Amino acid sequence: MLRLLITRPIAEPVLAQARRLFDVTLHTGGKLSEAECAAALAEYDCILPTLGDQFTARAFAGDLRCRMIGNFGVGYNHIDTDAAARAGVIVSNTPDVLTDATADIAMTLLLATARRAGEGERMVRSGRWGGFDVKGLLGTHVTGKTLGIVGMGRIGQAIAARGYHGFNMKVVFHNRSPKVTRVPALQLESLHHVMAEADFVVVATPGGTATTKLIDAAAIAAMKPSGIFVNISRGEVVDETALIDALEQGRIAGAGLDVYENEPHVPERLRALENCVLLPHLGSATQETRQAMAQMALDNIIAFSEGRDPPQRVT
Template sequence: MRVLVTRALTPRIETILRAEFAAEFRERDAPMTLAEARDALATYDALLPTLGDALRAEAFTGPIRAKLLANFGVGVNHIDLAAAKAAGLAVTNTPGAVTDATADIAMTLLLMSARRASEGERMLRAGGWTGWAPTQMLGAHVTGKRLGVIGMGRIGQAVAKRAHFGFGMQVAYASRSPKTLDVPATPLPLPDLLAQSDFVVLAVPATPETHHLIGAAELALMAPHAHLINVARGDVVDEAALIAALQAGRIGGAGLDVYEHEPHVPPALIALENVTLLPHLGTATEEVRDAMGLMAVENLRAFRDGTPLPNAL
């Protein structure tokens, strides 16, 4: 069985993959191009791809040897699932392993945006801080405020727990269906949630239905002091509409770990002081990346052994 791993992984996971599967690794630590994806699908039995790899519908139009895409990550918006399955490939992902780390980043962004932490650090590093003052860089208080979570899956629930039990926040959520939760939370229609929340966290998967879920109309419903936090996928938000809202001061601020056209971040977004920007750090700890890799390995083992795939999509 020939296995291609499309990106460099942690040492622990690379060691396992080489030992068990004699896996081959691409030399470029960058997303696969469409041409590379087509060649890989024609050459290998299984691929371990990840975010950004060009596994669009066009990738599945040529000769195909591969039977498995064992994705490294929970999000699979870089894979055309319908085209992959039509071509006879199974697709798996790594759910669960990313939950707590992503929820931690959501709270990091929420606090940084509320308290103007990035803006303050830039001022200090530039030599602009002249000492404490009673009205200097006043931000938004977080404790006891209203949090709206859009998408109440594993990550949304983890965010809600941190916010409620850690900061006494009142939690509401918008989801496709009501949830049985172990944290107090009120289901609301999306327009009501946007209008009533001090902070809004996006935790939905990237699907055709969630593309530009938050656009100009939705941003207009938010309170002028409210902050938008995105740890989902970049195209869940209409980035141009968000920039316009931030430039005009129509919302209080934003915290982003993902972008609509990664790794490109619009200069207009970078120029704004009322937005906190992180370089997609949601799962960036060695323990979490090891856990993701081990889940991908289990999917490869099951494929090799002809047993049910643990995380089939």
């Protein structure tokens, strides 16, 4: 029986299935360090990890027993896939199943930031609300505005559909390659054009070296002073310091964030801002989605164990 390490607690039905098929070790001590990842690669036949586990190039440098990593999550920038391929380790991910849940969180952040819902809830909870005020907490209208999307993959397309059909928004976008969209949308010639044109910018790119600090100080500076920025991709895609500077100085109206550069650390300067809605990486956090993600990750590992090519293989 193959030895399988699962690095976080997953949905009980999926965990029970895994235990029937494999010799399972469930790690409950939080994200794995580089040294712990190296040890796991040497000790287990298969690993089911997730965001935060540090499968770096050095982790793959030793004498490895592991031949399959079934990642829990569509993003796998915490795994050095080039090093995995050189070491003969297959890597898979979990696309599609979290698209709608993540797109919903993007719209949650967009609406909450535009309508100053975070500020309003804090006001009510603190007892500071004095009743209806004609000029109190005036926000930004959403319907009919321009939605800019950075990264028009599955999640970007789902966000575009919500903006177009649900809020009658004009959609513009930036993508590294030409993209045909399911709803009317205009692909602009550069990232900065999208940042300048949009009333709301939503970042939905993959993580990794190709997109690290893609949203830098210059990109943020291109936004309208009334613009609202939303990130549901990966924290490292954004120059966090530059974003905080722009929010503090009022150079953009607000931001809604579900991801951060050094999770779970969120800078005090960011937490102090009233014009920012902050969520604890809830993109895929529905019971249905998380179970589907776990099932897909396990299904890939099962396929490998049966000598089949994992359906969601990325290396």
